[in-house]
Amino acid sequence: MKKTFILFSALVLVKLGKSQTLTYGNFSVSLNDTLPVNVANNSSFNSSLLSITGTGATWDASGLTAMTGYPTINLSFNPSATTPNGALYPASNYAEYDPALTTVVAYTYFGISNDSVVEWGSYEPDTKHEIFQNPDKHLIFPFNVGQVFTDTYKKTNYSYATTLSSVQTGTRTVTFLGHGNLILPQGTFSNVGLIAETRTNSLGPDSYYYTWYDIGNGRKLMYRSENGSSITTVFCTDVATGLLDHNELYPISVYPNPTNGQFKLELIEWNKAEELNVVIYNAAGIPVVNVPVTNKTIDFTTNELSSGTYFV
Incomplete structure (x- = not known):
């Protein structure tokens, strides 16, 4: 029967x-978004988070506290040509900055396409700036957990608007270290990828960068940079329910x-x-x-x- x-x-x-893959389609959502971030007290960052890798990871950064005296920064991408110094970066198509805080926050110039994100330089409010002759590659698309790439760069540094101070070369190695959940003070974000970058510097010292991306929309949920004694920690202040x-x-x-x-x-x-x-x-x-x-x-x-x- x-x-x-x-x-x-x-x-x-x-x-x-x-998905454990960062695609251009998902990342491009962030190009039309505003990202509110706070600068954190470095002492509130748990450095052990940097060693949590692999899939199914949980990064608990719920103890982060914002530095007093710093405003919330609202970062957005805008056409490079619309910025005051966009002509210095003709190969760039996007500049990331806070339109309301241009007297305190730098413009960072990127070349963003469906296969990569490269940096062409930055311009500080005090006119100190850098211009890349060989751009600095930060991301490739698609980018999968466990994937690694290395690229070279060359840039010229200016201490003032027209004063050349140095020429710098090196490499940037980018690794997709892990995927999982990120706990920030305002809640838990799922579908998060940790991408680490090591940049060598012909002038020294080397620099280390860690970014936790929302894989679904390309948002930077948390960022950590370490360059010798100069350390910066930044975290997104949006509520988690809006990003799941x-x-x-x-x-x-x-x-x-x-x-x-x-x-x-x-x-x-x-x-x-x-x-x-x-x-x-x-x-x-x-x-x-x-x-x-x-x-x-x-x-x-x-x-x-x-x-x-x-x-x-």
């Missing part, structure tokens, strides 16, 4: 895993239903960059099958299951 299985397609759900990935469910189709031995599951929408698992539960809510998604259509056999009702 054949076994009969009823699959509740009306309640069909796919368990969605968070909301797409937890995935539409699918199951057929034939009922089934007596074999059935197919088809994903109506599927992005190969996303990590998906199909989970089948029995009537008691216990998972009995859990398989990763590798194709849009998946074949199942039910030989090892008892007759009954199941939820996919």
Whole structure:
């Protein structure tokens, strides 16, 4: 006698895993966003967070405190050509700065494309600035957990508007160290990637940078720079609920239903960059099958299951 299985397609759900890849599509969301950040007391930063790597990580920075006397900085990307010194950086298409605090916050000039983010220099309020002849690469797209790249740079430093002070060369090595959750004072952010950068300097010393990105939208949630005795820690002040990935469910189709031995599951929408698992539960809510998604259509056999009702 054949076994009969009823699959509740009306309640069909796919368990969605968070992507561990930073894509240009996601990063580009930040280009139209404003990022509110506070400068933190370095003593409130737990340096052990820098050694937490791999997938499923949790970085607890809930103890961060903002430095007194510093305003909240609202960073945004704007066309380089619209800034006062944009002509010095003709290869740059975006400048990041706070339009309300240009007397205290520098302009940083970037070349941002669908395959990378490179820095072309920065201009300080006191006219001290730098211009790269060979740009400094910070990101590549797509960028995956465990991936590493190294690039060279060359720049000229100016102590004043037209006073050349030095020429500097070196390399920048960028590593996608880990993926997981970041706990800030205002709450927990999921789908976060830690990217570390080491920049060598022909003039010394070397510099170290750590950025926690929201993988879903490219936002910098926390940033740490260490250059000799000069250390800076910055964290985003937005509430966590506004940044969580909301797409937890995935539409699918199951057929034939009922089934007596074999059935197919088809994903109506599927992005190969996303990590998906199909989970089948029995009537008691216990998972009995859990398989990763590798194709849009998946074949199942039910030989090892008892007759009954199941939820996919």
